[in-house]
Amino acid sequence: MKKLLIKYFSILTVFIMVLGTFQIPVKADDKNATIRVVLSELKDKMSIENREVSLYKIASFTNYKEREYKAVPEFAEMVDRLDFSTFKKTATLDNSNKLFEYITKHKISAVKTLKSDSEGIADFGEVDYGIYLVVTEASDKYTVNPFIIEAPLCDGVYAQYDVIAYPKAKASNTPDNPPDNPPDNPPDTPVGPKLPQTGVQRLPVLILFISGVTLLVLGYADYRRKGKMYEKTS
């Protein structure tokens, strides 16, 4: 009885280990996307509080994995002129500035405007899947360039549903390209709540191998035991 229990426990453990190595795909529509903006000063990392941050919806994703989207009616004319084929091509400073000019010219309202809290955070919470422009109120101290963000942020394989943006806030009197700093500093790709997965799949190889060997040994032992029982009875 004890041996039988050990055997079943071993088999159960192996199956749990095997199941644990597979990533179960999440049904996209079941997940909500959120956007959070964290404002801090570029050099001293000081949080910028009490600053108005506005979210403008530019387009809705109909299928974010395939980058299929539909422009919001107010932006339809403008979106046709911009290259949104990849996130990299979408979230350029040039596109952001063009959209910002368009908003100013056509007096388009934001879908949501918040003030950053004491930690510089403007948490927009759940948002529809889509492409957004984030505009931060300028002040005499700091300037944050408008920037484009997507929710969820997807590179075709992995999707980040909780999108956190850390835009650069520069001192208002700092020119964009100081003459003593010739290489321009590229904009940062918005980061999600998780650091990039930089590991190749080594652990599943080991787990699958150990599980396989365990099952093979158990099966063989079972085969031998039954063979002996059969010999005794005959």
Add this chain to the structure above:
Amino acid sequence: MKRLRSKILMIAGAVLIIVSAALGAYNRIMEKRGNEGAETIRTELEQIMEEHTDSIKGGSIRIGDDDYIGILEIPKINVKLPISRDWSYELMKESLCRYRGNLESKNMIICGHNMSGFFGELSEVYDGDEVYYTDVTGKVTRLVVVDTEYIDGYDVGSMLENNHNWDMTLFTCNYTGKMRYGVRCVIADGIE
């Protein structure tokens, strides 16, 4: 009939071993392709940097559809790889990626896969080891490792936190993929 269970167990075991072997082979192929791709990009980068052609715009060089900001060298683990300007899982297959920041602002973070030839041996880099960063203008900056740490994969804040105690951070996944091994470096000028 009585031996059916034994046979099922043995077949299942054999299948799992075959799957693990296939996954292992796939990893090896991806590593080989990654190293070959990185070598090609690096060679092209070095050539463009040497010739100072018009491909150098701002702080990056465009190769194919992607922009590269320089080359990172860690002599201790024999790594010399191109760094792409942006990060994505696709780019990480053939280069290191700038995750955030830049060296001018002393807040540059570079991530790389933990496959061999990339950051697979990053955990062997300790305090005092040297790192060289060459930007697209050919300017070489020598950095020295001052700290190493393990950071949870979801602890983005700790990775970004910088109280002026590092100028560049390199990171990669640990074996399980749950943690990130971070190597903090400072520009060597003024240390020695």
